[in-house]
Amino acid sequence: MKEENSYExxxxxxxxxxxxxxxRKTPERYAIxxxxxxxxxxxxxxxxxxxxxxxxxxxxxxxxxxxxLLLNSHLIIKHQFGQQEAQYExxxxxxxxxxxxxxxxxxxxxxxxxxxxxxxxxxxxxxxETSHYSLYIYGLCSKCKQKNRQKTKxxx
Amino acid sequence: MKEENSYExxxxxxxxxxxxxxxRKTPERYAIxxxxxxxxxxxxxxxxxxxxxxxxxxxxxxxxxxxxLLLNSHLIIKHQFGQQEAQYExxxxxxxxxxxxxxxxxxxxxxxxxxxxxxxxxxxxxxxETSHYSLYIYGLCSKCKQKNRQKTKxxx
DNA sequence: TTTGTTGCAAAACGTTTGCAGCCTC
DNA sequence: GAGGCTGCAAACGTTTTGCAACAAA
Numbered sequence: 001m002k003e004e005n006s007y008e009x010x011x012x013x014x015x016x017x018x019x020x021x022x023x024r025k026t027p028e029r030y031a032i033x034x035x036x037x038x039x040x041x042x043x044x045x046x047x048x049x050x051x052x053x054x055x056x057x058x059x060x061x062x063x064x065x066x067x068x069l070l071l072n073s074h075l076i077i078k079h080q081f082g083q084q085e086a087q088y089e090x091x092x093x094x095x096x097x098x099x100x101x102x103x104x105x106x107x108x109x110x111x112x113x114x115x116x117x118x119x120x121x122x123x124x125x126x127x128x129e130t131s132h133y134s135l136y137i138y139g140l141c142s143k144c145k146q147k148n149r150q151k152t153k154x155x156x
Numbered sequence: 157m158k159e160e161n162s163y164e165x166x167x168x169x170x171x172x173x174x175x176x177x178x179x180r181k182t183p184e185r186y187a188i189x190x191x192x193x194x195x196x197x198x199x200x201x202x203x204x205x206x207x208x209x210x211x212x213x214x215x216x217x218x219x220x221x222x223x224x225l226l227l228n229s230h231l232i233i234k235h236q237f238g239q240q241e242a243q244y245e246x247x248x249x250x251x252x253x254x255x256x257x258x259x260x261x262x263x264x265x266x267x268x269x270x271x272x273x274x275x276x277x278x279x280x281x282x283x284x285e286t287s288h289y290s291l292y293i294y295g296l297c298s299k300c301k302q303k304n305r306q307k308t309k310x311x312x
Numbered sequence: 313t314t315t316g317t318t319g320c321a322a323a324a325c326g327t328t329t330g331c332a333g334c335c336t337c
Numbered sequence: 338g339a340g341g342c343t344g345c346a347a348a349c350g351t352t353t354t355g356c357a358a359c360a361a362a
Contacts, residue, residue, distance in 0.1 A: 080236040142283040
């Protein structure tokens with residue numbers, strides 16, 4: 001129920017964005033938005049495209065096109081963690097979080113820290129208008145830390 | 157003078173890394189390291205490769221290979237700002253800074269904030285061993301803010 | 313009716329890989 | 338001498354593009 005409500009708001013926001021920018025309200029765009037908002041965590045263009053194939057006919061090009069629009073309307077956020085494909089996540093509702101990225105296995109974990117959030121959000125710049133931000137903390141996840149330790153032991 | 161000193165230290169650190177990990181000390185690797193440390197700000201693999209062509213014969217593959225080694229030895233940092241090529245910058249000396257990324261023109265500006273730095277650096281995790289971090293603040297640079305305003309006016 | 317948007321396939325782009333020969337160790 | 342490293346070119350995977358047909362405004 002709560003989720004449906006939130007989706008309706010998102011749809012409205014998207015419509016407003018499309019109208020304001022003289023873009024067309026195509027069924028593909030709404031179908032993509034709807035699917036995007038069913039994701040809980042990160043997703044990428046390819047996975048979104050493949051999952052949509054099941055019940056909706058869209059091209060990968062349109063998926064990319066629409067992700068771009070959603071990005072511009074601030075309904076999603078884009079992450080470029082490694083050199084691999086870009087990851088996206090919904091941005092509506094603003095449950096801002098940060099990311100721990102393992103430099104070995106590439107796994108990404110989220111965390112939230114009110115203090116960090118406040119410090120960054122209150123920062124203002126004279127010649128730059130802040131819209132959003134990304135904090136990536138790199139290091140070793142527990143699994144890779146373990147493995148790394150064993151490897152080091154062997155070398156010594 | 158000061159820079160030369162610092163380069164010597166970097167060279168030592170790289171050598172130590174190579175020896176410790178049983179990698180070979182090839183002239184290409186040192187040539188690349190030297191060039192890397194002549195950059196003041198960001199650079200990418202392509203620009204590094206092209207600039208080296210002038211007085212040193214290396215392949216792009218070796219450039220990438222060496223950047224990977226420099227990354228692993230923490231002598232450089234890699235940034236993936238947009239979907240474009242990765243950007244690198246030297247990391248020795250640790251003058252940690254954050255980045256302002258314009259979402260329109262893609263220009264990246266650095267800034268430093270002691271308070272933000274402290275808050276992030278003192279954060280500890282139970283199951284994650286922090287190595288380094290990146291903070292990217294997205295928004296509009298002054299030029300694009302100006303342009304955007306004019307565009308909006310037209311639309312209204 | 314106009315023209316922005318679509319699907320498709322081909323192209324672009326940065327990066328990685330396979331391989332034969334070279335040069336550290 | 339052994340095998341890690343090199344240059345070269347071809348391959349890779351993600352994203353973008355060109356174009357004719359389509360459909361929202």
